[in-house]
Amino acid sequence: MNNATDTYPGFEYPAHLLRKFICAVDIFTILLKDGKIIHHRAENTDLFRGWLTAHLVEDIKPGQANF
Numbered sequence: 001m002n003n004a005t006d007t008y009p010g011f012e013y014p015a016h017l018l019r020k021f022i023c024a025v026d027i028f029t030i031l032l033k034d035g036k037i038i039h040h041r042a043e044n045t046d047l048f049r050g051w052l053t054a055h056l057v058e059d060i061k062p063g064q065a066n067f
Contacts, residue, residue, distance in 0.1 A: 006016075008051045011040055014028060015055035022060040 003009045006015035013032065021030045028048065044046035053059060 007056055008048065010043070011048070013038070014042050015052070015057060018052065018055070018057045020058040021052055028052075 001043070008015075011032075017032050019031045019033045021028050023029075023042075023045060026042055026045050028042060030038050030040060032038060039050070049059070051059075
């Protein structure tokens, strides 16, 4: 993870373009600031979620259990 450039390995969008996210199992649905919705399957959901929240991307359902 690279906080200096706000990018995450294997994820094509920098954090500054992200607005909100929700996660189900290992698939993140992410709203970009331009209104586009994308999906990303994370190999490690905890690390990716941590990266998103560290960059102040809003978790739509914080504390929700992963099923």
